């Protein structure tokens with residue numbers, strides 16, 4: 584089904600933070616997105632209705648159980664999985680530390696794992712530390728500094744019979760590059776390795792399918808896709824059941840909650856379901872997954888137009904240097920996240936000047952330390968301008984004009 588075009592004015596009217604009088608242009612989506620009115624209502628509604636802990640014999644405990652079930656079902660639709668394949672945790676980093684420790688229990692000296700230089704450090708250091716604990720070798724796949732694409736040949740070369748795990752991003756939070764996940768997953772599985780996908784940056788822009796990809800584990804964070812601050816892990820049921828998480832004795836032995844340590848933020852979980860329902864409301868279809876598919880089609884069309892406009896504009900500015908894919912003909916392979924520098928102006932000063940004009944952009948390394956090392960931009964990093972579906976062509980023009988004036 585073809586997607587109905589995105590009505591950006593209608594979209595923006597759903598985001599109180601964007602509509603606040605005097606609000607700036609939120610071009611910091613890669614660092615965290617704003618939330619829709621329905622997310623705010625769901626969070627406060629959950630708290631207003633009365634929340635009890637899980638497993639109690641009274642009504643408010645039932646509220647929390649319903650919230651958890653609804654959140655698992657919504658996230659399952661977002662990642663084309665089943666509700667019992669959805670685990671929640673404080674954020675992606677904490678979940679990745681937990682999973683890396685659990686998977687590493689089965690590693691033995693001489694085993695190997697693969698990480699990439701394109702990844703956010705949250706998908707590198709937890710694995711490195713787990714590998715060091717177990718005497719496991721870490722192979723690092725590079726990316727092409729000229730266009731920010733993963734070195735696919737290098738990836739294949741890094742795989743071997745002792746590879747136990749591959750940790751790879753779906754999209755770079757610095758350069759916006761999208762990785763060819765299906766091929767990477769297939770190659771990793773051929774050597775018997777598990778694949779842990781960091782979908783944190785990808786999830787605001789494109790839809791993934793656990794089933795379709797055949798990936799083993801996908802990690803994401805709701806605050807990057809218009810929801811509240813809470814992380815999630817979507818994993819193959821048999822894997823979640825067969826691996827051994829570090830857990831307390833009375834915690835469940837079966838089901839996704841065996842991976843969930845302590846008490847979850849029920850109010851945030853109410854917000855997660857609302858964020859996914861908001862995204863689905865942008866699409867059409869008989870069920871939530873098909874509405875999400877059409878919604879992300881419309882989001883992609885809109886973001887591609889913004890990216891093209893931005894790339895064309897920056898291409899005319901000799902003092903602005905953009906990293907990653909710069910060819911407007913290759914927008915399939917990148918999302919609308921741009922790392923750049925302005926000749927002779929420190930990234931922090933660029934961000935401050937733009938901030939004074941109500942243009943909210945990030946600067947620094949955004950924890951993509953491998954990217955900055957490879958580009959020779961550590962420790963100061965680069966300016967990052969990110970567009971998501973609630974951004975407008977006018978905001979692109981405003982940031983272009985401001986960059987030109989610097």
Ligand SMILES: Cc1ncc(COP(=O)(O)O)c(C=O)c1O
Nearest residue numbers: 674675676703705756783784804
């Ligand atoms: C690509 C990517 N991965 C992982 C993370 C870490 O996510 P969290 O803040 O949920 O730990 C981020 C946060 O910026 C990110 O952009």
